[in-house]
Amino acid sequence: MTTYVKSSCHCGLNTFKIPFKTASLPKSSSICHCNICRHSTGQMGYTDVRVDGAPLSIDSTEETPVPASLTNLTGFKSSTYATRYFCTKCSAHMFFHAHEAGGEEPEHWGVLVGTLERADGIFKVEKHIYVADTLDGGLADHFRRFEGKVLPRHATWSEDKEDSDVPFNWRAQNATQNAPKTLPYHCQCKSVKFYLTRATKLSDDARVYWLVPGETPGEPIKFITAHCLCNSCRLTGGGLIQTWTMVPVENVYDSATNAPINLADADKRPQALKRYESSPGKYREFCSCCGATAIWWRDRNAEDGDEPIHIDVAVGLVDQVAAGGARAESWLSWYENLIFKDFALSKEVVKSLEDGLKAQNAELLSD
Numbered sequence: 114m115t116t117y118v119k120s121s122c123h124c125g126l127n128t129f130k131i132p133f134k135t136a137s138l139p140k141s142s143s144i145c146h147c148n149i150c151r152h153s154t155g156q157m158g159y160t161d162v163r164v165d166g167a168p169l170s171i172d173s174t175e176e177t178p179v180p181a182s183l184t185n186l187t188g189f190k191s192s193t194y195a196t197r198y199f200c201t202k203c204s205a206h207m208f209f210h211a212h213e214a215g216g217e218e219p220e221h222w223g224v225l226v227g228t229l230e231r232a233d234g235i236f237k238v239e240k241h242i243y244v245a246d247t248l249d250g251g252l253a254d255h256f257r258r259f260e261g262k263v264l265p266r267h268a269t270w271s272e273d274k275e276d277s278d279v280p281f282n283w284r285a286q287n288a289t290q291n292a293p294k295t296l297p298y299h300c301q302c303k304s305v306k307f308y309l310t311r312a313t314k315l316s317d318d319a320r321v322y323w324l325v326p327g328e329t330p331g332e333p334i335k336f337i338t339a340h341c342l343c344n345s346c347r348l349t350g351g352g353l354i355q356t357w358t359m360v361p362v363e364n365v366y367d368s369a370t371n372a373p374i375n376l377a378d379a380d381k382r383p384q385a386l387k388r389y390e391s392s393p394g395k396y397r398e399f400c401s402c403c404g405a406t407a408i409w410w411r412d413r414n415a416e417d418g419d420e421p422i423h424i425d426v427a428v429g430l431v432d433q434v435a436a437g438g439a440r441a442e443s444w445l446s447w448y449e450n451l452i453f454k455d456f457a458l459s460k461e462v463v464k465s466l467e468d469g470l471k472a473q474n475a476e477l478l479s480d
Contacts, residue, residue, distance in 0.1 A: 115132050116134075120168070120225075123345060132164065138234055139235055142239065145243055146244050146439070151247075154351065164224055203397075206351035242271050249442070251439035253279070289435075293435045302400065338448060342454050345392065350406050354462065357426065
């Protein structure tokens with residue numbers, strides 16, 4: 114018997130039927146922290162679930178399966194053996210295709226779990242993989258359990274017998290201990306590159322909550338950072354969790370011009386960025402080549418008055434080497450509360466993140 118689950122993107126240009134053998138459910142899945150997954154999606158962790166066969170047209174039936182058309186998807190060959198497919202219009206990463214030749218696994222298709230219409234009974238997270246790529250544990254320190262079970266934290270590929278678990282609060286020996294003067298971000302293909310500069314003073318405006326003072330005198334101002342679970346983030350990215358840092362407009366610089374990034378002017382905006390209007394006046398920018406979510410921003414309108422405006426940048430694009438780790442803790446202040454948690458596809462993900470963030474912050478305070 115086969116169970117079919119709908120997979121779709123935010124703009125609706127792509128809708129598929131995903132076949133799973135009913136007896137195999139819930140499917141085992143992992144959260145991948147490798148550099149390729151983070152920098153090609155803009156997410157701190159990547160989760161797909163293996164399809165039993167290949168994606169099907171939404172009109173397929175068990176009696177008459179119709180292979181899916183990938184016409185409205187852009188393929189990005191992230192390695193010699195794997196291609197990732199994302200929506201050409203709204204950027205949702207939808208499929209991972211492991212080619213038959215090469216790689217660590219046989220040929221197969223994976224569907225991004227954030228695009229599925231439901232999570233319960235379909236998949237369960239059982240491990241973290243490639244945690245060592247983060248240099249500091251990355252999202253794995255915030256996502257410690259699933260369904261009450263502590264998740265293994267594999268340094269590399271979990272099937273490697275030589276692999277070892279990465280402990281909590283681990284930091285790679287080669288991770289820099291010095292905060293960089295600027296914080297660089299880039300997508301996997303490096304068509305999109307920008308960097309943050311420090312905010313030099315706190316605002317007198319209480320509404321500018323995204324600037325966080327240092328914990329001790331002399332420590333630099335940090336930018337507030339949070340995990341978002343809203344439907345728009347999920348369906349434009351394909352992941353369960355989209356992590357954003359809120360930054361004043363004047364502190365986001367285009368690496369090509371070394372000037373504050375200009376997203377509104379067609380002649381001055383980074384050419385590799387593609388814009389998607391996810392709701393009126395609210396825009397998501399992504400790499401047109403590899404599909405990485407990069408930036409969220411909105412228009413200032415008459416209703417805003419003098420309300421301060423910020424840009425959100427995707428934490429998955431942080432240059433982990435320059436920052437001394439994927440969490441970039443010398444620059445980012447991690448908000449303990451989740452954004453739009455009531456919209457989460459999986460309540461287990463909410464519980465895992467809330468418990469992990471509390472544990473992480475408690476450990477930092479005890480240091």
